[in-house]
Amino acid sequence: MPHPLTPGDLAKSIAARRACDYVEDGMKVGLGTGSTAAFMVRHLGQLVADGLRVTCVPTSARTGALARSVGLQVVTLDEARWLDLTIDGADEFDRDFNLIKGGGGALLHEKIVAAASERMVVIADPSKRVETLGAFPLPVEAVAFGLQSTRAAIAEILASADVLNRSVTLRMEDDAPYATDEGNRILDLDLGRIGDARRLSIQLNQIPGVVENGLFCDLCDIVVVGHPDGRIELRDLANGTVIEERAEMDEPDNIFAESGD
Numbered sequence: 054m055p056h057p058l059t060p061g062d063l064a065k066s067i068a069a070r071r072a073c074d075y076v077e078d079g080m081k082v083g084l085g086t087g088s089t090a091a092f093m094v095r096h097l098g099q100l101v102a103d104g105l106r107v108t109c110v111p112t113s114a115r116t117g118a119l120a121r122s123v124g125l126q127v128v129t130l131d132e133a134r135w136l137d138l139t140i141d142g143a144d145e146f147d148r149d150f151n152l153i154k155g156g157g158g159a160l161l162h163e164k165i166v167a168a169a170s171e172r173m174v175v176i177a178d179p180s181k182r183v184e185t186l187g188a189f190p191l192p193v194e195a196v197a198f199g200l201q202s203t204r205a206a207i208a209e210i211l212a213s214a215d216v217l218n219r220s221v222t223l224r225m226e227d228d229a230p231y232a233t234d235e236g237n238r239i240l241d242l243d244l245g246r247i248g249d250a251r252r253l254s255i256q257l258n259q260i261p262g263v264v265e266n267g268l269f270c271d272l273c274d275i276v277v278v279g280h281p282d283g284r285i286e287l288r289d290l291a292n293g294t295v296i297e298e299r300a301e302m303d304e305p306d307n308i309f310a311e312s313g314d
């Protein structure tokens with residue numbers, strides 16, 4: 054049943070629709086995960102129904118299911134080998150386009166897909182912009198084997214890291230440890246503020262039990278920020294430009310949606 058969008062969802066929907074303008078006929082496109090990315094997947098489905106041809110690589114099982122349900126052609130990353138573009142959401146982005154991702158648990162596939170893409174476009178509402186990363190807990194994907202040793206190694210790194218808080222929480226779902234698409238665990242690091250994201254990312258990934266962390270440094274090229282009042286900011290890292298536009302507010306899916314993610 055269509056329902057009016059909340060202001061937050063309206064902002065996400067506006068960013069998602071505008072980001073689809075970067076998709077050209079014949080492109081291979083990475084599809085992100087999360088509530089903002091879900092708006093993009095649905096809109097891409099509409100564009101494909103209108104004749105656009107794209108091949109898509111989803112970053113999670115749930116994005117794959119949504120993509121197929123809206124008629125997108127889905128292949129694996131191994132089949133696609135490389136991608137022209139990935140469009141994904143983020144939990145936070147800073148002025149240098151460093152990101153925290155993984156609030157939805159998909160950070161590993163998201164980072165692999167983003168790294169295999171010519172360009173990464175992040176879609177966001179204004180609440181995702183921060184001066185310094187770290188207010189959002191940093192997700193770290195770790196193997197279940199030896200998880201306590203991995204936690205201890207993370208705590209040791211945090212003890213000397215430039216952060217405000219140092220608490221580590223095992224992500225739970227339905228009273229059981231959350232399992233990623235790869236069957237791994239997620240440890241959420243409440244850090245408050247991350248002084249040196251690049252350094253922390255490298256340090257965390259040196260721990261044997263850590264598979265990947267949610268800091269995305271040097272991967273994002275463009276950020277599209279949607280605002281509930283219809284404003285759009287296009288921020289391009291390559292040339293430092295910020296272009297402001299207005300969305301067409303009478304477009305039906307800028308006002309109504311079936312549901313989010």
Ligand SMILES: O=C[C@H](O)[C@H](O)[C@H](O)COP(=O)(O)O
Pocket residue numbers: 085086087088089090141142143144153154155156157158159160163314
């Ligand atoms: O694992 C999830 C992803 O990194 C999402 O892109 C991120 O959590 C943002 O999600 P949302 O668009 O729902 O805020």
